[in-house]
Amino acid sequence: MTIPADPQVLAGLDAWRRLPAVQQPEWPDAAVLASIGAELAAAPPLVFAGEADALREKLAAASRGEAFLLQGGDCAETFAESSADNIRNKVKTILQMAVVLTYGASLPIVKMGRMAGQYAKPRSTGTETRDGVTLPAYRGDTINGHEFTAASRTPDPARLLKAYHTSAATLNLIRAFTMGGFADLRRVHEWNRGFMTNPSYKQYDELASEIDRAIRFMAAAGADFDALRTVEFFSSHEGLLLDYERPLTRIDSRTGLPYDCSAHFLWIGERTRQLDGAHVDFFSRVHNPIGVKLGPTTSGDDALALMDALNPDGVAGRLTFITRMGAGRIRDALPGVVEKVAADGRPVVWVCDPMHGNTITSANGYKTRRFTDVIDEVRGFFEVHAATGTVPGGLHVELTGDDVTEVLGGAEEIDDVGLARRYTTLVDPRLNHQQSLEMAFLVAEMLRERPTA
Ligand SMILES: O=C[C@H](O)[C@H](O)COP(=O)(O)O
Numbered sequence: 001m002t003i004p005a006d007p008q009v010l011a012g013l014d015a016w017r018r019l020p021a022v023q024q025p026e027w028p029d030a031a032v033l034a035s036i037g038a039e040l041a042a043a044p045p046l047v048f049a050g051e052a053d054a055l056r057e058k059l060a061a062a063s064r065g066e067a068f069l070l071q072g073g074d075c076a077e078t079f080a081e082s083s084a085d086n087i088r089n090k091v092k093t094i095l096q097m098a099v100v101l102t103y104g105a106s107l108p109i110v111k112m113g114r115m116a117g118q119y120a121k122p123r124s125t126g127t128e129t130r131d132g133v134t135l136p137a138y139r140g141d142t143i144n145g146h147e148f149t150a151a152s153r154t155p156d157p158a159r160l161l162k163a164y165h166t167s168a169a170t171l172n173l174i175r176a177f178t179m180g181g182f183a184d185l186r187r188v189h190e191w192n193r194g195f196m197t198n199p200s201y202k203q204y205d206e207l208a209s210e211i212d213r214a215i216r217f218m219a220a221a222g223a224d225f226d227a228l229r230t231v232e233f234f235s236s237h238e239g240l241l242l243d244y245e246r247p248l249t250r251i252d253s254r255t256g257l258p259y260d261c262s263a264h265f266l267w268i269g270e271r272t273r274q275l276d277g278a279h280v281d282f283f284s285r286v287h288n289p290i291g292v293k294l295g296p297t298t299s300g301d302d303a304l305a306l307m308d309a310l311n312p313d314g315v316a317g318r319l320t321f322i323t324r325m326g327a328g329r330i331r332d333a334l335p336g337v338v339e340k341v342a343a344d345g346r347p348v349v350w351v352c353d354p355m356h357g358n359t360i361t362s363a364n365g366y367k368t369r370r371f372t373d374v375i376d377e378v379r380g381f382f383e384v385h386a387a388t389g390t391v392p393g394g395l396h397v398e399l400t401g402d403d404v405t406e407v408l409g410g411a412e413e414i415d416d417v418g419l420a421r422r423y424t425t426l427v428d429p430r431l432n433h434q435q436s437l438e439m440a441f442l443v444a445e446m447l448r449e450r451p452t453a
């Protein structure tokens with residue numbers, strides 16, 4: 001039976017159009033945008049509302065300390081880099097990290113990519129000037145091109161369709177990889193053994209051997225490894241570009257409720273979470289699990305007001321707060337926010353994004369981050385939650401499966417000069433494959449040491 005949407009609920013989905021919407025492009029032609037919007041609205045959804053519900057349940061478990069979220073992928077996916085190799089390497093990296101974290105946490109890891117839709121970026125300045133020429137800033141492949149020409153930087157609504165089709169192809173391959181045997185625990189474990197042959201990672205030997213022994217124990221005890229050939233993998237991106245998210249919002253025939261079917265999980269960024277703004281209004285009306293980024297200036301009252309707007313009834317797993325305070329700020333800035341939310345009692349998932357509060361410019365001009373700062377913010381996150389008796393529920397990282405040189409440090413010691421070797425990101429610096437695995441080993445230790453009920 002199909003349940004239709006309440007007409008008021010349907011009308012509400014466009015209420016954001018009358019509210020201030022920051023970080024949106026200036027499309028040159030409203031009529032072209034409208035016709036592409038209609039085309040998107042008629043295209044099949046990318047995810048099924050029932051999958052978003054399943055994810056909500058898993059996030060509810062994370063909020064109770066019964067699961068842990070690993071969310072990772074590029075700062076900005078690009079159409080050009082949405083190749084099979086690139087997608088495979090990212091999925092592989094996340095799966096490898098997840099095995100290490102599963103062992104550290106002794107919990108199921110909820111696996112989620114910043115993938116299949118992460119094509120729209122908020123920017124700190126709307127324009128970019130090079131050699132006296134000023135053009136619109138690059139806002140992600142769904143809006144404009146990175147090439148520094150007037151033609152490429154002009155927002156082009158045809159890109160919305162390209163974003164949709166590239167998301168569909170990416171998601172299709174992710175589903176094939178994770179359901180078709182690529183994610184088999186025995187394979188993933190072998191990849192991790194390969195990583196450990198590099199002497200730079202000697203400090204993780206002990207943990208790696210323990211994991212190896214645990215897998216051999218499982219085999220000896222007759223564990224059904226065939227049941228561990230597939231994994232659930234969820235898609236997510238920043239819910240930034242409302243001209244894309246609105247047409248992909250559909251009424252779930254089972255319930256009559258709206259879901260944004262561009263991804264399983266959408267988050268509202270630090271720059272677009274104004275309480276009276278378009279983004280909070282729009283995402284308050286869709287039933288996916290939703291995240292909000294919280295920067296270092298967030299107060300406990302800000303967090304409570306966001307909860308009132310986005311999860312007034314306290315549905316478990318509906319709301320995730322992704323804190324991104326910076327290594328130097330988290331220990332001071334996070335406790336007040338966490339205490340206030342904990343005292344309220346409505347559940348949230350607390351997730352640490354140790355990337356966005358730690359961005360610096362290297363002496364030779366690269367936008368980068370220090371691996372030590374990234375790890376220190378995660379450590380601070382665990383310390384704060386241990387002190388307040390709350391649950392550290394997950395990790396949100398910018399990473400790639402490839403061997404880029406964008407983040408300083410790691411056991412292989414990328415330095416300022418090293419950044420120049422393979423710096424390919426178009427927006428923020430990502431952990432490379434090795435740095436990502438190294439982070440997983442370090443976070444696994446933190447998970448092991450955390451207080452559990
Ligand atoms: O993740 C994204 C960036 O932090 C954000 O887009 C701001 O980047 P910018 O300062 O380079 O504009």
Ligand SMILES: C=C(OP(=O)(O)O)C(=O)O
Pocket residue numbers: 075122238268269270271293294324356428
């Ligand atoms: C822009 C991003 O983050 P934030 O909103 O936290 O700055 C991002 O996740 O790429």
Ligand SMILES: [Mn+2]
Pocket residue numbers: 075076356398427428
């Ligand atoms: Mn980023």
